[in-house]
Amino acid sequence: MNINEARLKHIEQVLAKRMKTGRFQHTLGVRNAALRMADQFGADREKAAMAALFHDYAKGFNKEELLQTVRLYHLQPDSLMVQAHQLLHGSVAAAIALNEFGIDDDEVLKAIEYHTTGRKHMGTIEKIIYLADFIEEGRDYSGVAFLRELAYRELDLAVYQALTNTMIYVLETGKLLHPNTVEARNHMLNELGERKVNALKKMWEGLYGKDSRNSTGGNYP
Numbered sequence: 001m002n003i004n005e006a007r008l009k010h011i012e013q014v015l016a017k018r019m020k021t022g023r024f025q026h027t028l029g030v031r032n033a034a035l036r037m038a039d040q041f042g043a044d045r046e047k048a049a050m051a052a053l054f055h056d057y058a059k060g061f062n063k064e065e066l067l068q069t070v071r072l073y074h075l076q077p078d079s080l081m082v083q084a085h086q087l088l089h090g091s092v093a094a095a096i097a098l099n100e101f102g103i104d105d106d107e108v109l110k111a112i113e114y115h116t117t118g119r120k121h122m123g124t125i126e127k128i129i130y131l132a133d134f135i136e137e138g139r140d141y142s143g144v145a146f147l148r149e150l151a152y153r154e155l156d157l158a159v160y161q162a163l164t165n166t167m168i169y170v171l172e173t174g175k176l177l178h179p180n181t182v183e184a185r186n187h188m189l190n191e192l193g194e195r196k197v198n199a200l201k202k203m204w205e206g207l208y209g210k211d212s213r214n215s216t217g218g219n220y221p
């Protein structure tokens with residue numbers, strides 16, 4: 001499918017009517033951040049915008065609605081996702097984008113599907129959406145300014161830091177941690193090398209201390 005401006009505008013208008021106001025505002029924030037990163041890192045603007053628009057489409061679904069869509073589109077979530085059912089909202093949104101809106105671009109669908117957990121070997125659009133969700137202008141938590149600045153300069157380092165923050169947050173809240181995030185973080189660490197990552201860690205701790213990494217900033221309704 002060719003993603004163009006008109007198609008994006010149409011989808012934006014449809015989603016604006018279907019999503020709660022606060023969540024749609026967040027969606028537009030993610031779209032804006034994703035576009036800026038796409039420009040910065042030479043990624044496809046239309047793909048970034050389309051993935052951003054759909055990423056939280058199913059965030060407001062309850063467990064039954066999520067599982068219904070899983071059954072309808074024959075998705076095969078792992079058992080942890082079924083147990084921690086909020087983790088299904090990315091896969092469900094991707095299935096709806098494909099089956100109900102005809103979005104068949106694999107990079108876009110993967111970015112929607114994996115925006116909460118991340119995964120090993122993320123592509124550029126996936127990284128951009130994962131990060132844009134963290135640093136869009138509506139987010140407000142300790143450390144967001146640094147992560148925001150990093151995101152527009154050093155995509156991989158920022159993704160690594162966001163994955164690490166998520167792991168700390170999930171562990172500290174006593175929830176189940178999805179292994180995709182662990183694999184993604186370890187993969188990024190190997191790609192970047194410990195020297196770069198340690199320099200980042202020192203910089204981060206110098207600015208925010210050791211205890212300030214524990215928020216994903218879920219501050220919209």
Ligand SMILES: Nc1ncnc2c1ncn2[C@@H]1O[C@H](COP(=O)(O)OP(=O)(O)O)[C@@H](O)[C@H]1O
Pocket residue numbers: 084086087115116117133166170175176177178181216217218219
């Ligand atoms: N890797 C993970 N493993 C388990 N749970 C997670 C993971 N990442 C996020 N979560 C949980 O899923 C919820 C939804 O994640 P996400 O969509 O990123 O939240 P938001 O965008 O609202 O901050 C988070 O509040 C968190 O409790």
